[in-house]
Structures are given as C-alpha cells and as structure tokens.
Amino acid sequence: MSTDRNDEPSLEGGYDPEVVESRWQERWVDSDVYAYDEDEKRDPNTVYSIDTPPPTVSGSLHMGHLYGHTLQDFAARFQRMADGDVLFPFGYDDNGIASERLTEKELDIRHQDYERREFQELCREVCTEYEAEFTEKMQGLGCSIDWNNTYKTIEPRVQRISQLSFLDLYEKGREYRKKAPAIWCPECETAISQVEMEDDERGSHFNDIAFELVGDDAPREEFIISTTRPELIPACVSVFVHPDDEENQDLIGETARIPIFGHEVPIIEDERVDMEKGSGVVMCCTFGDQNDIEWYQAHDLPLRVAIDESATMTDLAGDYEGMSTEEAREAIVEDLEDEGALRDRWEITHAVQVHERCDTAVEYRVSKQWYVEILDHKEEYLEAGREMDWYPEKMFTRYKHWIEGLEWDWLISRQRDSGIPFPVWYCADCDHEVMAAREDLPVDPLSDEPPVDSCPECAHDEFVAEEDVFDTWATSSLTPLINAGWDWDADSEAFTMDNPELYPFDLRPQGHDIISFWLFHTIVKCYEHTGEVPFDATMINGHILDENREKMSKSRGNIVAPDEVLAEYPVDAVRFWAASAAVGDDFPYQEKDLIAGEKLLRKLWNASKLVDTLAPREPDEPADLEAIDRWLLAELDDAVADLTAHFEDYEFAKARDRLRTFFWNTFCDDYLEIAKTREDNPSTQYALRTAHRTFLELWAPFLPHATEEIWQAVYAGEARRASDTSSGEGSEPRDSEATLEDSSIHVRDWPAPQGYEADLEAGETAMEVISALRRYKSENQLPLNADLESVSVYGPVDGFEDAIRNVMHVRELTLLEDEPEISTEVAEIDLDYSTLGPKFGSKVGEIDAGIESGEYEIDENEGVLRVADEELEDDLFEVELERTYSGDGEMIETESAVVILD
RNA sequence: GGGCUCGUGGUCUAGCUGGUCAUGACGCGGCCUUUACAAGGCCGAGGUCGGUGGUUCGAACCCGCCCGAGCCCA
Numbered sequence: 002m003s004t005d006r007n008d009e010p011s012l013e014g015g016y017d018p019e020v021v022e023s024r025w026q027e028r029w030v031d032s033d034v035y036a037y038d039e040d041e042k043r044d045p046n047t048v049y050s051i052d053t054p055p056p057t058v059s060g061s062l063h064m065g066h067l068y069g070h071t072l073q074d075f076a077a078r079f080q081r082m083a084d085g086d087v088l089f090p091f092g093y094d095d096n097g098i099a100s101e102r103l104t105e106k107e108l109d110i111r112h113q114d115y116e117r118r119e120f121q122e123l124c125r126e127v128c129t130e131y132e133a134e135f136t137e138k139m140q141g142l143g144c145s146i147d148w149n150n151t152y153k154t155i156e157p158r159v160q161r162i163s164q165l166s167f168l169d170l171y172e173k174g175r176e177y178r179k180k181a182p183a184i185w186c187p188e189c190e191t192a193i194s195q196v197e198m199e200d201d202e203r204g205s206h207f208n209d210i211a212f213e214l215v216g217d218d219a220p221r222e223e224f225i226i227s228t229t230r231p232e233l234i235p236a237c238v239s240v241f242v243h244p245d246d247e248e249n250q251d252l253i254g255e256t257a258r259i260p261i262f263g264h265e266v267p268i269i270e271d272e273r274v275d276m277e278k279g280s281g282v283v284m285c286c287t288f289g290d291q292n293d294i295e296w297y298q299a300h301d302l303p304l305r306v307a308i309d310e311s312a313t314m315t316d317l318a319g320d321y322e323g324m325s326t327e328e329a330r331e332a333i334v335e336d337l338e339d340e341g342a343l344r345d346r347w348e349i350t351h352a353v354q355v356h357e358r359c360d361t362a363v364e365y366r367v368s369k370q371w372y373v374e375i376l377d378h379k380e381e382y383l384e385a386g387r388e389m390d391w392y393p394e395k396m397f398t399r400y401k402h403w404i405e406g407l408e409w410d411w412l413i414s415r416q417r418d419s420g421i422p423f424p425v426w427y428c429a430d431c432d433h434e435v436m437a438a439r440e441d442l443p444v445d446p447l448s449d450e451p452p453v454d455s456c457p458e459c460a461h462d463e464f465v466a467e468e469d470v471f472d473t474w475a476t477s478s479l480t481p482l483i484n485a486g487w488d489w490d491a492d493s494e495a496f497t498m499d500n501p502e503l504y505p506f507d508l509r510p511q512g513h514d515i516i517s518f519w520l521f522h523t524i525v526k527c528y529e530h531t532g533e534v535p536f537d538a539t540m541i542n543g544h545i546l547d548e549n550r551e552k553m554s555k556s557r558g559n560i561v562a563p564d565e566v567l568a569e570y571p572v573d574a575v576r577f578w579a580a581s582a583a584v585g586d587d588f589p590y591q592e593k594d595l596i597a598g599e600k601l602l603r604k605l606w607n608a609s610k611l612v613d614t615l616a617p618r619e620p621d622e623p624a625d626l627e628a629i630d631r632w633l634l635a636e637l638d639d640a641v642a643d644l645t646a647h648f649e650d651y652e653f654a655k656a657r658d659r660l661r662t663f664f665w666n667t668f669c670d671d672y673l674e675i676a677k678t679r680e681d682n683p684s685t686q687y688a689l690r691t692a693h694r695t696f697l698e699l700w701a702p703f704l705p706h707a708t709e710e711i712w713q714a715v716y717a718g719e720a721r722r723a724s725d726t727s728s729g730e731g732s733e734p735r736d737s738e739a740t741l742e743d744s745s746i747h748v749r750d751w752p753a754p755q756g757y758e759a760d761l762e763a764g765e766t767a768m769e770v771i772s773a774l775r776r777y778k779s780e781n782q783l784p785l786n787a788d789l790e791s792v793s794v795y796g797p798v799d800g801f802e803d804a805i806r807n808v809m810h811v812r813e814l815t816l817l818e819d820e821p822e823i824s825t826e827v828a829e830i831d832l833d834y835s836t837l838g839p840k841f842g843s844k845v846g847e848i849d850a851g852i853e854s855g856e857y858e859i860d861e862n863e864g865v866l867r868v869a870d871e872e873l874e875d876d877l878f879e880v881e882l883e884r885t886y887s888g889d890g891e892m893i894e895t896e897s898a899v900v901i902l903d
Numbered sequence: 904g905g906g907c908u909c910g911u912g913g914u915c916u917a918g919c920u921g922g923u924c925a926u927g928a929c930g931c932g933g934c935c936u937u938u939a940c941a942a943g944g945c946c947g948a949g950g951u952c953g954g955u956g957g958u959u960c961g962a963a964c965c966c967g968c969c970c971g972a973g974c975c976c977a
Binding site: 596599603604611658 | 929959974
C-alpha cells in the first residue's frame with residue numbers, strides 16, 4: 002500500500018517534505034514530546050522557561066509571528082537538548098479592544114447595540130474560531146510549544162490573576178483614581194493610553210478667524226487666529242501669546258470675545274506658543290490637543306466641554322448641539338463667513354493622532370480614570386533593565402530612552418464591554434473605594450456584591466459598581482505570573498506560585514517595536530509584585546520587510562502571508578532562512594532565499610542515504626582510529642564547541658553558517674568522497690556514523706522535521722521495527738507514538754566535544770592537496786575519476802597519503818623530503834603592519850616606498866631587511882618568492898604544500 | 904522635529920575592540936556524470952564597503968556632516 006511509505010519514516014527515494022513535515026507535527030503534539038512535566042521537583046537552575054508575548058487575537062498569522070516564534074523555537078530546542086526541561090508555553094491575548102473590533106467587523110455589528118454579557122459572548126465565539134485557526138497554523142511552523150500549557154487572557158484563571166494584581170498594587174499604594182484629561186477615542190468610546198495612538202496624514206483646512214478685543218481702551222479691534230478645528234471655539238477658554246512675540250505684545254492682559262458664541266476669555270502669555278505657526282496667536286480649548294491640557298493645568302483655566310464621549314456637540318455649542326464634530330466644523334465655518342469673521346481658508350495636510358485600532362482621530366476628555374503610578378520608580382525600572390542580558394545588547398538603549406522620556410503615569414481603565422472588570426465598588430454617598438476580597442476573585446461588580454454591607458468610611462449601605470474594565474496591557478503584562486501559576490493563598494496570607502522554579506523566566510522574546518510598552522509594562526508589574534526582575538534575558542527580533550526592504554502593510558498591499566510561503570516551501574527551509582539574519586536586525590523576505598534551505602535539506606537527505614550504504618548503523622568503536630577519521634572527529638569537536646557557544650549567545654546566524662560550511666564542505670565534499678574509498682574500514686565506519694548522528698543532533702534545532710525523519714528512519718526506528726513482527730501491513734497503527742517522547746531526536750542530549758586529538762594541520766594540508774588535484778582535473782577537462790599517473794607532494798600530509806591517493810585516483814604518490822628543485826626570485830615582501838605600525842609610525846610610508854622601488858637589501862645571514870635606513874627584524878617581514886619549477890611535470894602550489902604532477 | 908538602528912559585488916549577507924588578496928549564499932558564465940545529490944562538483948566574472956570631510960603610518964571598521972531606509976517618540 003502507498004500509505005505504508007507515508008506512515009513510516011524511511012530513507013527511500015527523495016526527500017518529501019510535505020509528507021514528512023505534517024507527519025511529525027501531528028505526532029509531536031499527540032505524544033507530548035514538548036510537554037513540560039511539572040509534577041516532578043524541578044531544579045530552577047536547569048529549567049529553561051520562556052515567556053512569550055501572547056499574540057493579540059485580531060487577525061491571522063503574519064510573517065512576524067512566523068519569524069519571532071521560529072527564533073524562540075531555536076532557543077527552546079537547543080536548551081531542551083542541552084539542559085533538559087523547557088517550558089515553552091503559548092497564550093492568546095483576547096481580552097482587549099482589538100478582539101472587540103474583530104468581533105464587530107466579523108459579525109458586522111456594533112457593541113453599543115448589545116448588552117455587555119451578550120457582546121462578551123459574541124467576542125468569545127469569534128475569538129475561539131480565530132484561535133483554533135491560529136493554533137493550527139502555529140503547529141504548522143513546527144515550533145516546540147507545549148500545547149498543554151496554554152492560556153487565554155480572558156479566561157477566569159487569568160481574570161483572577163489580573164484582579165489580584167490590581168488589588169496588590171492598590172494596597173502597595175501604586176494605583177490611584179483621578180479625574181483628569183485623558184486621551185479618548187470617540188468611536189470606541191473609551192479612554193486609551195498614549196501607546197495606542199498613532200499619527201496619520203490627513204487633509205484638512207486652516208481657517209483664519211478674527212477675534213474681537215473687549216473694552217473701549219483695547220489696543221486694537223481684533224486679531225487673527227489660525228485653526229484647523231473651528232468647531233472647538235465654543236470650548237475656547239483662553240488665548241495665548243508668546244512672551245517674545247513683539248508684534249502681539251499689546252494683546253497680553255486683554256480680553257477676547259469669541260465669535261458667534263460671544264463668551265469672553267483672557268489673553269495670557271506663555272512660552273509654549275509656537276510663534277512660527279499661523280498668526281502666532283493661539284486659542285486654548287478644553288481640549289484640542291496635549292498643549293491645551295498643559296495650559297489648562299498650568300494656568301488653572303475653566304473647563305468648557307463642547308464635545309461629548311461620542312464626538313457629538315454638547316449644549317455648550319448652542320445651535321450646533323447634536324451635530325457631529327465634522328458637521329459642526331462646516332456649519333461654524335459657514336456662519337463665521339456670514340458674520341465676516343472668517344478671513345481666510347486654505348487646504349493643508351497634517352499629522353492627526355488617531356486610535357490605532359479604528360483610525361478615528363482622538364479627543365481629550367476629562368474623566369475619572371485609574372492610573373498605575375510609574376514616574377516615581379523610573380530609576381528602579383532602569384536598573385531592572387540593566388540587570389537583564391539583552392540580545393542584541395544595543396536594544397537596551399531603546400528601553401532606557403523610553404523610560405527617561407516618560408511623562409505620564411499609566412492609565413489602565415477602559416470604558417469597554419469585553420475585558421476584565423475592576424474589582425471595585427464605590428460608596429454611593431461618599432465615593433469611598435471598596436475593593437473585592439482576594440478569595441472572591443474573579444468578580445464582576447456589575448453582578449456580584451461588594452464584600453461589605455456598609456461603607457467603612459460613612460456607613461452608607463448603597464454602592465455603585467465600577468463599570469470600567471482593565472486596559473489589555475494591564476493583563477498581558479502579567480504573563481510571567483500567569484505562566485508560573487501565581488496566586489494568593491488565603492491560609493498563609495501570601496502570594497504563591499505553582500511552579501516557582503520557572504520564575505524569573507530565562508528568556509523573554511519579542512519584536513523591537515514593543516520594547517517600550519509591552520516589555521516595559523511587564524517589567525513594571527512583575528517587579529512591583531515580586532520584587533524581582535522577571536527575565537534573565539531578553540531577545541529582540543527584527544521585522545520582516547518586503548523584497549524592497551519596505552515595511553509590510555495592508556495599505557501598501559505588500560504583505561506576504563505565511564500560508565503562501567509554506568504552500569511552496571518546506572517549513573524547515575523557511576526556518577533555515579529565518580536563521581540567516583542576526584538577531585535584532587530587520588531583514589527582507591525574498592522568495593529565492595528559501596532555495597538555499599531546500600538545497601540543504603536535499604543535501605542532508607542524500608548524504609544520509611550515502612552514509613547508510615557505507616557503514617553499518619551500529620559499528621563497534623575500533624581501538625585506534627586512523628588519521629583521516631580521527632581528523633574528521635577532531636574537526637567535529639571544534640564545530641560542536643563553536644555551535645554550543647553560538648546557541649548559548651542566541652547567535653543563530655553564526656551557528657547556521659558554521660554548521661552549514663562544516664557539514665557541506667568538510668563532511669560532504671571532502672570526507673564523504675574519501676570515505677567512499679574506505680567503506681570496509683572499521684575506523685571510517687565508526688567515524689561516519691558518529692559524525693552523522695552528531696550532524697542530525699546539531700541540525701535538529703534548525704531543521705526539526707528532516708532530522709526527525711532521518712533519525713527515526715535510521716537510528717530510533719531499529720528497535721521499533723524489530724518488535725513489529727506481527728504483520729507487514731502499514732495501515733496498522735504502530736506503537737511509535739507511545740515511545741516518541743523518548744525516541745525523538747528532539748529530546749536527545751546536545752552533543753559535547755569528545756576530546757579527539759588529531760593533526761589538524763596535516764588534515765588541512767591534505768584537503769588542500771586534494772582540492773588542488775580536483776582543480777587540475779577540472780581545468781584540464783578531465784573526469785574526476787580519471788587516473789593520475791604520478792603525483793609528488795611536499796608538505797605536512799603524514800597519515801593522509803592513502804586518502805589522497807584513493808580519492809584522486811593517483812597511481813603513484815611520492816612524498817618529497819625536500820622542497821622540489823625550483824628557482825626563486827623575490828616577488829613580494831609582506832610586512833607585518835600590526836607591529837611595524839606602532840614601532841615605526843610615520844616611517845612606514847618610507848619603508849613601503851623603499852620596498853616598492855627596490856631600494857632595499859635582504860641580509861640572509863643576519864635575517865634582517867634593510868630599507869629606508871632602518872633594520873627590520875625577521876619577525877616583521879616575510880619574503881614571498883616567485884617559484885619556477887625547473888623539473889619535469891607541472892607544479893601546483895597551495896597554502897602549505899607543493900604538488901607536482903608528472 | 905528628536906532618539907535608536909541599518910546601508911558591503913545583480914540580490915541577501917559575514918567582517919566593524921583599525922593592520923593591507925573583504926566572507927558565504929542566491930543568481931550569472933564555462934567545464935566535469937566520482938559509490939548519495941547535475942536541484943551536484945570544480946573554476947570564473949562581478950565590489951571606489953551609501954556620500955563626503957576628518958583622526959591615523961594605515962579606515963568597511965573610529966569621529967563630524969549629508970543622503971536613503973526601518974522602528975520608537977514628539
């Protein structure tokens with residue numbers, strides 16, 4: 002049956018990634034190969050734990066997810082092999098505005114039209130669908146995630162942790178509720194934080210509006226203000242002039258009358274006025290922008306609210322009440338024109354701050370919100386950042402600059418439906434804050450009762466439930482605590498962790514765009530709760546750009562979907578590509594770059610087949626290894642040591658290149674060709690198998706599917722096939738799943754150098770000689786297996802004579818004791834500038850010139866070079882000789898040998 | 904507008920605690936069927952290391968300015 006081949010790993014035929022990859026992805030998940038076994042007592046020093054930021058449920062998997070998770074997986078797979086226990090969890094961030102907007106879009110509804118519970122239910126349904134699809138795609142990436150260890154930020158356990166966090170910070174005095182101007186999205190009808198805003202270039206108009214001065218002794222009748230937002234004039238509370246603005250000095254201290262509305266406001270001086278913009282005179286409205294907020298606070302101005310929470314004009318706007326801001330803008334401009342107050346109007350484009358989730362221009366509104374105090378602990382958070390290892394190190398600067406530039410505390414309350422509620426009630430009489438009891442969490446104040454019957458402050462017995470929910474980041478900043486099972490133990494009255502060995506986490510991976518808020522907020526929360534920095538190290542990945550090095554975005558239409566890539570190329574090839582960039586650097590996606598990975602998979606497959614024909618699978622170790630075989634294993638030792646260091650430092654690109662070069666050039670091109678001529682040799686058989694097993698292990702973090710297939714087909718499969726004697730039918734379910742947890746290559750020990758010693762110089766020289774002979778054949782258009790009559794070699798190749806002779810088909814190989822008969826003349830003199838420079842300084846130029854013009858003398862007896870009135874010791878220069886072979890045959894020179902062909 | 908980062912053959916990159924033929928891959932041209940792989944092997948062409956000024960005996964590497972790109976923040 003054809004299913005036989007598809008079901009069982011084998012080296013038959015060519016490498017078929019489609020069959021192989023889906024086979025192992027399924028089996029890894031089914032047999033819990035990557036499960037973190039939390040029952041046993043774990044040693045915190047060897048457990049490797051990753052806290053990965055849960056993807057926001059707002060759409061499908063993109064290249065950033067693919068790249069980020071692949072990098073994390075390199076680390077996870079290496080650590081699992083090198084150190085044993087790894088927790089690589091996964092979560093979904095589905096409690097915020099992002100998933101609400103997704104639900105509204107998906108179902109074509111508005112949250113305002115539903116009861117809160119009802120809308121929440123719809124959110125859960127939509128998110129669940131998206132999550133299932135996302136999970137499937139994630140598993141298609143071959144990441145070694147423990148799918149038993151997943152969470153959603155909206156689930157009750159996380160709600161409890163989130164509310165516990167709120168109570169803990171409140172008790173520590175690090176949270177407060179305050180009425181103050183906040184950034185507001187009129188579309189989502191909620192306060193949002195700074196990080197949720199982005200700039201957008203929009204078309205608009207500048208309007209020059211005339212304001213009259215009040216009073217008989219006013220210095221002039223009117224002045225002009227330029228504004229893009231005439232609908233805000235009913236909210237105007239003052240006018241500002243720069244103290245250095247000579248033209249408008251006369252206005253300071255006067256009173257202005259607002260056109261149409263007629264209310265009067267003071268004219269004040271302030272340095273924050275931008276004199277270059279418009280007329281240099283500016284109105285302050287509550288609120289048009291952040292500057293208005295500063296003025297409002299600094300000058301203790303009154304509050305005039307002309308725009309409500311849905312961007313509709315209030316009664317303060319008089320005739321314009323009930324209009325949207327856009328309608329009011331046009332209407333007011335028209336009326337200003339009728340009144341003769343509109344002096345000019347012209348089109349402009351300018352940057353408008355919009356809510357990143359819905360692209361609606363934000364407003365600023367005064368409202369009562371909850372804040373986490375962070376400004377007073379800036380130094381501590383900086384210190385926490387310094388304590389972590391940053392990969393790459395340079396990314397710490399971003400974190401540092403972000404903290405140094407902080408100006409606002411963290412606003413954590415949102416006026417939304419779907420989210421985790423604040424566990425708070427307020428006394429209906431005195432507004433005293435009543436917190437939920439820890440043991441009752443999670444609670445929803447809208448349906449649950451407060452833990453007291455009457456207000457502890459004023460004894461009033463009615464309470465108002467807090468309707469707000471937490472900012473998404475207030476929860477997603479708790480992922481280390483969620484992953485470690487943080488909770489409050491009522492008996493011991495202390496916080497506990499189910500898996501304390503995980504905390505602090507070894508690694509926190511993320512893109513460089515979220516250092517300033519997600520990583521920062523996570524450090525803030527965890528540090529305040531536990532007093533510890535939550536991560537030992539953080540790895541910052543770059544962004545995938547399009548083939549023109551430009552950011553992928555929907556509006557540019559240059560998005561590449563992982564689905565399309567994976568339909569064409571093996572996952573392992575995609576992973577190999579993902580390993581090509583230095584961690585932290587942005588790099589472009591170019592389809593052709595995946596070909597290198599495909600080629601490597603094919604090479605690994607074919608080399609494995611060859612090894613399988615050359616040597617028995619379990620050869621005995623011979624008492625003595627021959628030089629060529631010992632040389633390979635000694636080189637392998639070096640490679641293992643280098644690779645281990647690279648992986649430990651998250652230098653995946655270096656590891657990838659080192660391994661590829663050694664595997665392809667040294668093992669396949671050099672050693673395998675030699676091994677073909679030595680297949681019955683026990684020493685070679687042993688070296689071949691040792692190297693092959695090690696290569697599979699070393700490649701495993703990068704190419705998990707291909708290495709698993711080969712490993713299972715060649716090494717792990719032996720026992721299984723032996724026990725499976727009952728029938729030859731492939732359709733029968735085998736017990737391979739049951740043992741995969743033990744037999745998988747991914748749970749093997751990472752290779753360690755075995756201490757082989759060999760004459761590396763001789764091996765290197767022998768390879769040079771072989772490659773020189775290959776080149777000779779190639780240049781003379783000879784087949785590579787053509788016989789060479791007689792070859793003489795001068796150079797250190799002891800022990801490798803047979804290798805050279807056999808692989809290059811040399812009939813007679815002679816090792817020369819002495820350098821062959823050659824006539825020499827000086828071709829060039831190489832100077833050792835690194836010692837010459839410091840010693841002779843500016844004299845180096847003269848020395849160079851002397852050599853160039855031939856005005857020098859080499860004293861062979863003294864071993865010195867005399868040039869430019871200086872005497873250079875023999876360690877400072879090297880004489881390159883032009884050799885001419887005067888004997889019979891052709892001479893080829895390599896780095897450290899001379900080869901003569903007769 | 905400010906900060907951080909990046910700019911190396913046609914493309915993607917290594918090198919960047921300064922030291923003299925700048926690494927490899929992909930692509931391109933030529934040659935060759937070694938006991939796996941021709942989607943392989945060998946050889947070759949192709950670079951004023953973004954530009955410019957400076958420090959130095961010497962700069963891809965250090966410093967200044969400029970240009971382009973990305974991210975973050977105004």
